[in-house]
Amino acid sequence: MKRDTRLIHKGRAHGPDGLVNPAIKRASTVLAPSSQELYAPTGGRRHYGRGGVSPNAELREAVCDLYEADHCALTSSGLSALILAIRTAVSGPGQALITDSAYGPVRKFCDEELPRLGVKPVYYDPRIGAEIAGLINSETRMILLESPGSLTFEVQDVPAIAQAAQTAGVPTVIDDTWSAGLLMNPLALGVDYAAQSLTKYVGGHADLLMGSVAARGEAAKELAARERLYGTHASPDDAFLALRGLRTLALRLERSAQTSLDLARRLRDHPKVARILHPALDDHADHALFRRDFSGSSGCFAFILNGVDAKGGEAVVDALELFGIGFSWGGYESLALPCDRQIVRTAMPWQAEGALIRLSAGLEDVEDLWDDLARALG
Numbered sequence: 001m002k003r004d005t006r007l008i009h010k011g012r013a014h015g016p017d018g019l020v021n022p023a024i025k026r027a028s029t030v031l032a033p034s035s036q037e038l039y040a041p042t043g044g045r046r047h048y049g050r051g052g053v054s055p056n057a058e059l060r061e062a063v064c065d066l067y068e069a070d071h072c073a074l075t076s077s078g079l080s081a082l083i084l085a086i087r088t089a090v091s092g093p094g095q096a097l098i099t100d101s102a103y104g105p106v107r108k109f110c111d112e113e114l115p116r117l118g119v120k121p122v123y124y125d126p127r128i129g130a131e132i133a134g135l136i137n138s139e140t141r142m143i144l145l146e147s148p149g150s151l152t153f154e155v156q157d158v159p160a161i162a163q164a165a166q167t168a169g170v171p172t173v174i175d176d177t178w179s180a181g182l183l184m185n186p187l188a189l190g191v192d193y194a195a196q197s198l199t200k201y202v203g204g205h206a207d208l209l210m211g212s213v214a215a216r217g218e219a220a221k222e223l224a225a226r227e228r229l230y231g232t233h234a235s236p237d238d239a240f241l242a243l244r245g246l247r248t249l250a251l252r253l254e255r256s257a258q259t260s261l262d263l264a265r266r267l268r269d270h271p272k273v274a275r276i277l278h279p280a281l282d283d284h285a286d287h288a289l290f291r292r293d294f295s296g297s298s299g300c301f302a303f304i305l306n307g308v309d310a311k312g313g314e315a316v317v318d319a320l321e322l323f324g325i326g327f328s329w330g331g332y333e334s335l336a337l338p339c340d341r342q343i344v345r346t347a348m349p350w351q352a353e354g355a356l357i358r359l360s361a362g363l364e365d366v367e368d369l370w371d372d373l374a375r376a377l378g
């Protein structure tokens with residue numbers, strides 16, 4: 001079956017009640033008929049709720065299918081998914097190679113927690129490609145990718161980095177929240193652990209926090225073991241909403257991408273705008289990589305103002321009426337975020353002509369969104 005069909009039909013509990021959707025089952029204790037059955041359950045039955053009952057099992061199945069993975073862990077947030085993936089990948093003291101474009105809170109985890117495990121974070125230029133081989137040594141314990149980068153939208157050469165890592169026997173982790181696991185399959189490109197924030201496009205309605213990690217083969221076994229060791233759990237109510245979001249994911253992404261491209265092209269022609277950071281635009285520096293590795297675009301991108309400082313950028317955002325001002329993205333509502341206070345770079349200095357504003361295109365009419373942007377820029 002084609003992907004869009006599988007998105008609709010995977011993870012459906014075809015129970016005797018005939019309901020289209022799985023029921024939300026809340027459980028800590030799951031009673032066993034005997035002591036024997038409690039300690040040696042048969043028939044795949046669980047006797048404790050931490051592993052997730054329903055619809056967690058259905059959501060796992062659907063996300064596994066999305067990535068063609070052997071195991072999918074569900075966590076209480078995207079950040080905890082990334083941390084689970086990193087903790088699974090990293091073993092023993094040494095160094096970890098982290099993309100300089102990594103999502104801020106993940107970077108903070110790498111800076112503050114990895115050293116406590118004896119692992120030194122070493123940041124690399126997201127556009128390093130195959131040359132990452134020159135940074136890998138016997139101490140390298142993990143490589144973290146994020147493509148495209150959260151605020152600055154560099155597309156990484158994922159297969160080249162994964163290949164160099166595989167050659168050296170180093171595990172790789174990617175944050176692929178932007179593609180929602182739908183527009184690119186990092187596992188098919190050779191990455192070991194694909195983590196995403198389901199909070200964003202999969203949830204899609206700004207009403208839940210959840211994350212997933214998907215893996216194949218040996219990595220999947222490692223992931224399942226770490227998931228149990230770290231007591232990972234996700235709420236069944238949130239799993240229900242994420243599963244509901246997954247059903248309309250392809251449709252919402254398509255619309256959001258279309259609107260974002262339309263806005264990006266109009267912004268490109270605006271005299272107050274210096275540059276657009278949208279991988280699906282043909283003049284983006286990494287457009288060829290994007291075309292090679294992604295089957296489509298999502299709707300989150302950024303633009304740089306021409307000679308307007310961070311304070312001026314915030315004034316533009318404050319003048320917007322239809323766009324909400326806020327973190328996150330991928331919801332049905334459009335959002336704007338002034339980014340300059342958040343950008344941290346150590347491998348490569350961040351250079352721009354002015355303030356950076358990130359937009360997440362929602363499902364409103366594009367003409368209304370453009371009117372709002374044009375007026376705020378004016």
Ligand SMILES: *Cc1c(COP(=O)(O)O)cnc(C)c1O
Binds near residue numbers: 078082103199200328
């Ligand atoms: C939001 C986000 C996260 C963290 O996800 P939460 O669900 O908010 O914890 C991680 N990576 C990226 C790229 C994100 O946009």
